[in-house]
Amino acid sequence: MNLKDQIxxxxxxxxxxxxxxxxxxxxxxxxxxxxxxxxxxxxKLADEEIVKLMRKEVKKLKESLSFFExxxxxDLIKKTKTEIEILKTYLPQQLSDEELGKxxxxxxxxxxxxxxxxxxxxxxxxxxxxQADNQRxxxxxxxxxxx
Numbered sequence: 001m002n003l004k005d006q007i008x009x010x011x012x013x014x015x016x017x018x019x020x021x022x023x024x025x026x027x028x029x030x031x032x033x034x035x036x037x038x039x040x041x042x043x044k045l046a047d048e049e050i051v052k053l054m055r056k057e058v059k060k061l062k063e064s065l066s067f068f069e070x071x072x073x074x075d076l077i078k079k080t081k082t083e084i085e086i087l088k089t090y091l092p093q094q095l096s097d098e099e100l101g102k103x104x105x106x107x108x109x110x111x112x113x114x115x116x117x118x119x120x121x122x123x124x125x126x127x128x129x130x131q132a133d134n135q136r137x138x139x140x141x142x143x144x145x146x147x
Contacts (some may be wrong), residue, residue: 002047003047003050003051003090004033004044004045004047004050006090007026007029007030007033007050007090008030010022010026011023011026011027011030014026021079021082021083021086022086025082025083025086025087026086029053029054029057029087032053032057033045033050033053036049036053048130050090051090051091051092051130054087054090054091055091057087058084058087058088058091061080061083061084061087062084064076064080065077065080065081065084068080092130092131094131094132094133095128095131095132097136097140100128100131100132100136100137100140101140101143101144103124103127103128103131104124104128104137104140104141104144105144107120107123107124107127107128108120108141108144108145111123117141117142117145120141120145121137121138121141121142124137124141125137125138
């Protein structure tokens, strides 16, 4: 079963169980998927494209969360955190910091001639895109390159 079918199935389950917040979140995600399909002029998005779309949405929610925390909006903080958790259930498993550090070290050893930290971060992000958040990758690369 592909990711889109799984989301559709979970929308139906949430509807039957009357889980309003989960239903709203999944319907919004479904609408985003539909919009992207229309924009691309294709029938179906690949799972990788849906994951990319969800990552973008999680990033937006995290940005909103920081503003809600500054404004001390407890109702919106709780709602946003729940939406992030719902979307994360569909994303691939992330590497732990230790595993990510090992992968970054391998990439650094494979590219000894890369002089610039930014270039190395780009290589690591390209290689580890589905396994870790870009910000975490950049932090670990910076940490590994410090003398």
